[in-house]
Amino acid sequence: MKENLRQLRERGGEGGGKGVRMAGSGSERVAVELCKGINGLDKVVLRGPRGSSAEVYLYGGHVTSWRNDQREELLFVSTKEIFKPPKAIRGGIPICFPQFGSNGSLEQHGFARNKFWSIDTDPPPFPTTSKSFIDLILKPSEEDMQKWPHSYEFRLRVALGNGGDLMLTSRVRNTNADGKPFTFAFAYHTYFSVSDISEVRVEGLETLDYLDNLENKERFTEQGDALTFESEVDKVYLGAPTKIAILDHEKKRTFVLRKDGLPDAVVWNPWDKKAKTMTDFGR
Numbered sequence: 001m002k003e004n005l006r007q008l009r010e011r012g013g014e015g016g017g018k019g020v021r022m023a024g025s026g027s028e029r030v031a032v033e034l035c036k037g038i039n040g041l042d043k044v045v046l047r048g049p050r051g052s053s054a055e056v057y058l059y060g061g062h063v064t065s066w067r068n069d070q071r072e073e074l075l076f077v078s079t080k081e082i083f084k085p086p087k088a089i090r091g092g093i094p095i096c097f098p099q100f101g102s103n104g105s106l107e108q109h110g111f112a113r114n115k116f117w118s119i120d121t122d123p124p125p126f127p128t129t130s131k132s133f134i135d136l137i138l139k140p141s142e143e144d145m146q147k148w149p150h151s152y153e154f155r156l157r158v159a160l161g162n163g164g165d166l167m168l169t170s171r172v173r174n175t176n177a178d179g180k181p182f183t184f185a186f187a188y189h190t191y192f193s194v195s196d197i198s199e200v201r202v203e204g205l206e207t208l209d210y211l212d213n214l215e216n217k218e219r220f221t222e223q224g225d226a227l228t229f230e231s232e233v234d235k236v237y238l239g240a241p242t243k244i245a246i247l248d249h250e251k252k253r254t255f256v257l258r259k260d261g262l263p264d265a266v267v268w269n270p271w272d273k274k275a276k277t278m279t280d281f282g283r
């Protein structure tokens with residue numbers, strides 16, 4: 001990665017950005033490019049060898065785009081999103097940290113999605129076969145420490161695999177001077193782009209217990225086959241398997257999610273009524 005970043009700094013990329021070109025591919029695609037996004041915010045563009053790409057804003061450490069080899073967008077970002085800090089970006093992959101939802105005294109989903117992350121120039125080793133990846137880091141400011149008195153380093157690697165798969169890896173290190181332990185919650189709050197929601201089903205969560213956020217977090221057991229959507233859904237599935245699939249019949253596309261070290265899975269769809277109350281939510 002050091003080499004990757006050194007090249008990123010030293011070579012000029014396209015569009016006024018800084019980039020590293022795909023070695024030996026014969027193509028002009030830049031594997032990692034730092035450039036300006038909407039409202040001049042810094043973003044990193046990752047490009048795979050056959051057309052796939054991803055975009056990561058340093059604001060929020062937020063993935064805002066993921067395209068497959070056919071260059072189809074796989075993530076939803078609201079058309080009403082204004083990309084103006086300190087508001088969190090609506091869509092893509094918000095990072096929830098150190099709190100999920102309203103389960104604590106901090107703002108909803110914690111503060112990491114409202115912070116400017118940095119490019120991590122010297123991350124601890126983490127092997128990858130991909131050339132298209134970026135390491136970001138978030139450390140608390142003094143103001144953050146007033147709200148949440150723990151010192152940490154949150155490292156996020158976003159990697160685009162050679163087959164166009166997107167992989168996010170998070171590492172949180174306790175840097176408290178006295179070594180005092182702390183607890184935190186963490187989630188990737190991914191917005192997948194789907195067609196007609198009535199054509200979508202989720203496999204892998206059936207028969208699990210869940211906490212229903214629409215029923216005061218009461219615990220229920222999921223019945224029946226795969227999950228389908230007929231109204232607003234906001235459920236936390238407990239002890240979810242490592243593999244979950246989202247099948248979109250209309251688009252004839254399946255997302256296969258693999259997770260490691262994250263016990264639960266949240267399914268949220270605001271449906272039309274709640275979506276209309278969210279000023280930044282639009283297709």
Ligand SMILES: O=P(O)(O)OC[C@H]1O[C@@H](O)[C@H](O)[C@@H](O)[C@@H]1O
Nearest residue numbers: 088101108109189213234266268
């Ligand atoms: O609007 P936010 O803060 O990004 O949260 C989106 C949704 O996130 C879900 O996880 C919450 O359970 C919902 O209640 C919330 O509406």
